Amino acid sequence: MHVPDGFLDAPTSLATGVVAAAGVAVALRGARRELDDRTAPMAGLVATFVFAAQMINFPVGPTSGHLLGGALAAVLAGPWSAVLCLSVVLLVQALLMADGGVTALGTNVTLIALVTVTVGWATFVVLRRVLPSRPASVPVAAAVAAFISVPSSALVFAALFAVGGLAPVDLSVVITAMVGWHTLIGLGEAAITGLVVASVMSTRPDLVYGARPLIALRTLEIRAAGMTR
Amino acid sequence: MGAGHGHRLHFHGHSPIHRAAPHLKLLALLGLMLVVVATPGAWWPAFVVEVLVLVAVIGVSRVPVGYLAPRMVIELPFAAFALLLPFVADGPRIAVLGVEVSEPGLHAGLTLLAKGSIGVLASLTLAATTEPQDVLRGLDRLGMPDLIVSIMGFMIRYVDVVTGELSRMLVAMRSRGCDPRSPRHWPALARAMGALFIRSYERGERVHLAMLSRGYDGSLPR
Numbered sequence: 492m493h494v495p496d497g498f499l500d501a502p503t504s505l506a507t508g509v510v511a512a513a514g515v516a517v518a519l520r521g522a523r524r525e526l527d528d529r530t531a532p533m534a535g536l537v538a539t540f541v542f543a544a545q546m547i548n549f550p551v552g553p554t555s556g557h558l559l560g561g562a563l564a565a566v567l568a569g570p571w572s573a574v575l576c577l578s579v580v581l582l583v584q585a586l587l588m589a590d591g592g593v594t595a596l597g598t599n600v601t602l603i604a605l606v607t608v609t610v611g612w613a614t615f616v617v618l619r620r621v622l623p624s625r626p627a628s629v630p631v632a633a634a635v636a637a638f639i640s641v642p643s644s645a646l647v648f649a650a651l652f653a654v655g656g657l658a659p660v661d662l663s664v665v666i667t668a669m670v671g672w673h674t675l676i677g678l679g680e681a682a683i684t685g686l687v688v689a690s691v692m693s694t695r696p697d698l699v700y701g702a703r704p705l706i707a708l709r710t711l712e713i714r715a716a717g718m719t720r
Numbered sequence: 721m722g723a724g725h726g727h728r729l730h731f732h733g734h735s736p737i738h739r740a741a742p743h744l745k746l747l748a749l750l751g752l753m754l755v756v757v758a759t760p761g762a763w764w765p766a767f768v769v770e771v772l773v774l775v776a777v778i779g780v781s782r783v784p785v786g787y788l789a790p791r792m793v794i795e796l797p798f799a800a801f802a803l804l805l806p807f808v809a810d811g812p813r814i815a816v817l818g819v820e821v822s823e824p825g826l827h828a829g830l831t832l833l834a835k836g837s838i839g840v841l842a843s844l845t846l847a848a849t850t851e852p853q854d855v856l857r858g859l860d861r862l863g864m865p866d867l868i869v870s871i872m873g874f875m876i877r878y879v880d881v882v883t884g885e886l887s888r889m890l891v892a893m894r895s896r897g898c899d900p901r902s903p904r905h906w907p908a909l910a911r912a913m914g915a916l917f918i919r920s921y922e923r924g925e926r927v928h929l930a931m932l933s934r935g936y937d938g939s940l941p942r
Contacts, residue, residue: 497835535874536924589843658828686910
């Protein structure tokens with residue numbers, strides 16, 4: 492669920508707006524370096540995919556949660572493109588679908604694009620180094636990254652709420668509720684992210700950005716006739 | 721799919737609000753919402769004035785209330801939170817209709833509900849009166865980086881194609897006795913999502929090649 496207008500006070504909303512703008516500016520430079528003139532169409536289509544993936548609902552207790560997709564987009568398309576894709580999805584949702592307030596756009600970009608992608612990608616890179624250098628490690632690392640990225644985002648939200656929240660709720664209650672709830676959502680996010688990355692790895696491993704260093708290590712294997720049986 | 725041009729929230733019309741310059745509409749929305757967000761919780765007359773401004777704009781735009789009202793359900797999860805606040809917040813307790821609630825929590829909940837509802841209604845009004853292409857032009861005029869505007873343009877152009885593809889995949893799964901919501905069938909759902917990613921990525925490559933063959937040099941013509 493996106494943060495609506497009026498949830499955080501005006502100074503906090505403006506401050507997160509500045510953070511979001513800076514983060515997106517850095518991602519713009521990174522994505523240009525990575526994709527050159529392909530950036531616009533490729534990131535546009537990946538953003539559309541992320542939007543579609545966020546429509547997947549899964550049951551969490553009595554209600555339902557949906558995929559955030561930060562870690563998934565980072566592993567599949569690279570962290571810079573992922574930040575751009577998620578930010579554009581949030582922009583379209585705020586301006587064309589009335590989902591998430593316009594003054595809370597900076598907050599939503601910070602929480603859903605910057606935090607999930609940064610935490611998800613950092614976790615993924617660390618795990619990729621620790622786990623055995625095999626393609627089978629990629630979905631596992633992606634799943635753990637997705638699991639950690641969701642409660643982290645909730646934790647940052649709780650911190651923002653402590654600074655600029657407009658309701659007198661005890662901070663420990665906010666942290667317990669937000670992080671506890673999002674740990675459950677994180678489990679669903681982890682399972683779906685891991686399975687989706689595994690399915691792309693099994694058919695088109697060359698498209699998985701996070702697997703490129705591992706794919707580069709592969710050597711051509713030539714099997715002589717008759718030895719395969 | 722097959723809904724013609726425009727997007728789900730657009731309401732076709734020729735009112736002054738529909739014809740207003742998109743960058744001015746975006747600035748007006750942002751300005752109004754900044755004022756609403758900065759309004760202290762106790763200033764109820766200010767909220768009434770803000771609502772009246774918004775209602776006047778909707779009146780001029782001739783978008784029927786019956787069109788906007790059902791679309792406000794998007795704020796339901798948030799409204800549930802705002803209604804929960806009086807019960808979880810601290811502070812002195814007061815009795816409302818025989819139920820003990822926190823007084824500051826009650827005020828905060830009502831304020832949140834007021835601000836959030838004004839925000840949703842204002843955003844809906846923008847979306848109902850502005851074509852997506854005009855929103856893009858407005859953002860461009862306001863100095864949004866070119867790359868963000870183009871990515872957004874591609875997303876708007878292909879969103880119905882990709883979500884249509886997803887919904888056909890889900891129909892196919894359901895017709896084979898598979899429930900995409902149930903964790904038991906997540907492996908099948910994930911394979912469909914993986915296929916959707918590959919198709920989207922390859923569509924992006926084809927779009928890029930088609931653009932190159934029409935003389936694309938890295939920036940879109942204005």
